[in-house]
Amino acid sequence: MSEVNMPAQPPVLDISGLRVAYGERTVVDGVSFQIHRGEIFGLLGPNGAGKTSTLSAIEGLVSPKSGQLLVDGLDVRQEPLEAKARLGVQLQSSSFQAELTIQQIARLYGGLYGVKLSREQIRESMRTIGLEQELGKRFKQLSGGQQQRLALFIATIHNPLLLLLDEPTAGLDPQSRRGLWRRIEELRGEGNSILLTTHSMEEAQAVCDRVAIIDHGVLLTIGRPSELIDKHRDDPRVLSVAHGAPTLEDVFIGLTGSEIRD
Amino acid sequence: MTNTGVNTARPPRGLAMSSLLRADSIVMLNSKTSLVLSALLPIVILVVTSFGKGQSRLGGSSLLVSLALTLGLLTSCLLGYTLALAHDREIGVLQRLRVTPAPNWMIITSRLVVQVATNLLASIIVVIVGAIVHGLALNVGQYLLVIAIAVIGAAMFLAIGQALVGLVQSTNAISAIGRLLMIFLLLLGLLGGSGILGDTMKTIADWSPVGALLTLFSDLLNQSAWSGQDTSSLLACVGYIVVFTSIGIRWFRWNSR
Numbered sequence: 415m416s417e418v419n420m421p422a423q424p425p426v427l428d429i430s431g432l433r434v435a436y437g438e439r440t441v442v443d444g445v446s447f448q449i450h451r452g453e454i455f456g457l458l459g460p461n462g463a464g465k466t467s468t469l470s471a472i473e474g475l476v477s478p479k480s481g482q483l484l485v486d487g488l489d490v491r492q493e494p495l496e497a498k499a500r501l502g503v504q505l506q507s508s509s510f511q512a513e514l515t516i517q518q519i520a521r522l523y524g525g526l527y528g529v530k531l532s533r534e535q536i537r538e539s540m541r542t543i544g545l546e547q548e549l550g551k552r553f554k555q556l557s558g559g560q561q562q563r564l565a566l567f568i569a570t571i572h573n574p575l576l577l578l579l580d581e582p583t584a585g586l587d588p589q590s591r592r593g594l595w596r597r598i599e600e601l602r603g604e605g606n607s608i609l610l611t612t613h614s615m616e617e618a619q620a621v622c623d624r625v626a627i628i629d630h631g632v633l634l635t636i637g638r639p640s641e642l643i644d645k646h647r648d649d650p651r652v653l654s655v656a657h658g659a660p661t662l663e664d665v666f667i668g669l670t671g672s673e674i675r676d
Numbered sequence: 677m678t679n680t681g682v683n684t685a686r687p688p689r690g691l692a693m694s695s696l697l698r699a700d701s702i703v704m705l706n707s708k709t710s711l712v713l714s715a716l717l718p719i720v721i722l723v724v725t726s727f728g729k730g731q732s733r734l735g736g737s738s739l740l741v742s743l744a745l746t747l748g749l750l751t752s753c754l755l756g757y758t759l760a761l762a763h764d765r766e767i768g769v770l771q772r773l774r775v776t777p778a779p780n781w782m783i784i785t786s787r788l789v790v791q792v793a794t795n796l797l798a799s800i801i802v803v804i805v806g807a808i809v810h811g812l813a814l815n816v817g818q819y820l821l822v823i824a825i826a827v828i829g830a831a832m833f834l835a836i837g838q839a840l841v842g843l844v845q846s847t848n849a850i851s852a853i854g855r856l857l858m859i860f861l862l863l864l865g866l867l868g869g870s871g872i873l874g875d876t877m878k879t880i881a882d883w884s885p886v887g888a889l890l891t892l893f894s895d896l897l898n899q900s901a902w903s904g905q906d907t908s909s910l911l912a913c914v915g916y917i918v919v920f921t922s923i924g925i926r927w928f929r930w931n932s933r
Contacts, residue, residue, distance in 0.1 A: 510769065
């Protein structure tokens with residue numbers, strides 16, 4: 415992981431007091447955090463903790479009940495299209511039109527983000543992500559790993575300021591997962607900031623500069639993975655689940671509980 | 677604001693719209709169901725009814741061609757468009773499009789434009805085939821009026837379909853309700869309009885979506901003078917467009933959860 419000079423520049427994403435509710439049920443309750451340029455930020459939490467709802471609010475898919483959401487200084491609710499132009503998004507279950515080939519999907523999303531791609535440019539891009547032979551195939555005909563690579567390519571087609579990845583490695587084999595981590599590191603090197611959600615503590619420790627643990631819509635703790643371990647190593651809840659020296663996973667389970675979530 | 681290698685510029689709307697239109701056109705061309713519903717089914721009806729004495733028993737050439745045009749519009753809009761939209765909503769295609777800088781209206785407008793264009797093309801083909809196999813002599817003005825009424829008819833059935841997708845979340849339920857609604861509208865327009873169910877049903881049928889459109893098409897193909905009934909039918913169609921579009925916009929949900 416590279417060091418990020420956090421205070422030097424204004425945040426790419428600034429969330430304060432975010433509250434999201436579906437009817438009477440509050441799923442995100444007063445969440446606040448910032449993401450800085452070139453930073454990889456992990457949002458960790460059990461199922462139903464509020465990770466995807468937080469991302470959905472940033473993406474403009476749900477309207478927050480209250481709070482402020484600034485992307486590059488732009489209020490997501492006041493200037494949604496300007497904010498979306500700065501975002502690259504990989505949804506938890508990305509789906510593209512079943513009748514379109516990969517080449518046609520790339521051309522469509524390029525156009526939506528203002529990037530005009532020639533056939534040769536698309537071919538070259540697909541070559542770099544190992545999908546050159548699949549250009550004429552449709553999305554559903556790709557393997558899980560290939561679908562994830564394409565979804566990540568589409569999310570980064572316009573070189574966005576902030577990349578939002580919702581459980582990007584879910585269901586991937588170890589090779590594909592490592593490949594995706596490499597790509598995430600490369601994107602950071604190109605100046606992108608990244609917000610990802612994950613269940614994998616290994617992933618969080620491997621790629622994230624900072625992580626936040628969220629549960630029942632509330633942010634429980636935030637910091638560098640090593641800082642979180644140090645901060646909570648004497649917490650009785652963490653000690654009760656640790657086998658030996660506490661790990662990030664022990665901190666996670668200690669803070670969010672051991673019960674299984676659906 | 678940022679000013680580095682990363683992209684922060686909002687994309688031009690023209691490029692976004694043309695990209696959506698191209699993609700939606702490809703989807704339409706690859707969707708055989710839509711093409712069959714909008715053109716092939718009406719043509720089959722026209723050809724089958726051109727044999728023997730079918731025409732006169734079924735109300736004459738102009739009514740048959742009108743019926744074929746109406747059926748093409750009804751099925752492709754109420755079943756083809758509606759189911760495609762509901763399916764894309766269910767599998768997350770609409771959500772994926774919504775997180776791009778394309779405005780919501782642009783995503784739906786592109787689909788509607790492609791659907792209406794397909795319906796227009798299909799209507800022209802159907803009326804040409806109808807004129808040939810049923811011996812109708814139509815002038816250029818009538819063809820242009822067929823196009824104008826086809827636009828109104830397509831808009832009306834698309835508005836009904838949009839309202840259906842807005843009010844019902846499940847794709848399976850939309851499929852079932854859409855089929856039932858299609859059969860109901862057809863029977864109401866045809867049987868009710870024929871008068872065999874009584875005067876009250878005939879009045880209701882004349883004001884129904886299928887009845888109103890059939891009236892407009894058949895009076896046009898009959899070369900009848902514009903009548904008060906035509907005005908009523910046109911107003912009914914416009915009314916349905918306004919009401920169902922409002923419902924479709926008010927209650928439309930972008931995801932099925």
